[in-house]
Amino acid sequence: MFISFSLWLYTMEGTIVRRVIPSDNSCLFNAVGYVMDHDKNKAPELRQVIAATVASDPEKYSEAFLGKPNVQYCNWIIDSEKWGGAIELSILADYYGREIAAYDIQTTRCDLYGQERRYSERVMLIYDGLHYDALAMSPFEGAPEEFDQTIFAVQKDRTIGQVDGLALNFVKEQQRKRSYTNTANFTLRCGVCQIGVIGQKECNNQEAMEHAQATGHVNFQEYR
Structure with a gap:
């Protein structure tokens, strides 16, 4: 009997994969676009x-x-050089009518947006301290993106079943590999241009963030 590929993904265990989103200051928006619409160019x-x-x-x-101010924010957020965060994720969860789970690699914390609305579906993002990528379920490592499942049904216990555990294990593995940027505690070096910058040790010390915003470089490493 023929079983559609989407049904196969739903009924069989696959693997969680990280779909890389371009580092162009719009990663949050394009990551949301991918998990919601399989479109990495939704930022505008x-x-x-x-x-x-x-x-x-x-x-x-x-x-x-x-x-x-409200008007100032509206002009600010449509600027392609500006980054998004919690406010934007909350609005986008309501816009799509789905929960957005954003996993932080450094802490393995999952921030859930739209939870209070008790939406019936959920998508997942992953955050490395400076950059958002998309998380998806793939039938096997290396499978084409067209086979990704990115939208998951929320069950009665408000989880997405075994996918919750698979996603958390994936995030923990990324943490083990130190696949994040600790902008709070480290002096950093840009992995692209090798310039030394300082992490956010104090409120006014944001060289890493400023460098990333100015250049689009998000590959930072601890400076030794």
Whole structure:
């Protein structure tokens, strides 16, 4: 009997894979675009979605909430040089009507956006301290991206079943390999241009972040 490939992915155990998103300051948006729509070029559209959402509710999205005036934020977020974070992930979870699980490699913490809405589906991202990539379930290592499953049903216990454990094990393995950038504690060196920069040891000491924003380089290593 013929079984469709999507059904095979649902019924058989595959492997969690990290789909790399270009380091162009829009990685969060394009990672979301990939897991939601299998499209790594959604950043301009999703930035506009966020700006429109924020502009439509200035009471909710106040200066106290955004860290800047509503209008200023809307102009800021559509700038392709600006990075996204928790606010943007929360808005995008509601826009798509799906939970977004964002795994932090350094801490293995999972931040879940849209959880309070009790959406019936979930997607997954992975964060290395400076950069977001997409997580997917693949039938085997090296399988083409077209076979990726990126949307998972949320079960009654508010998990996504065995995929939760597979994802956490993958993140722990990435942590073991030190596949993250610790911008809080280390003096760093850019792995691309070899320039030494300082991590965020203090609020005003953000050389690593500034270098990444200016150059698009996100491959940092501990400077020895």
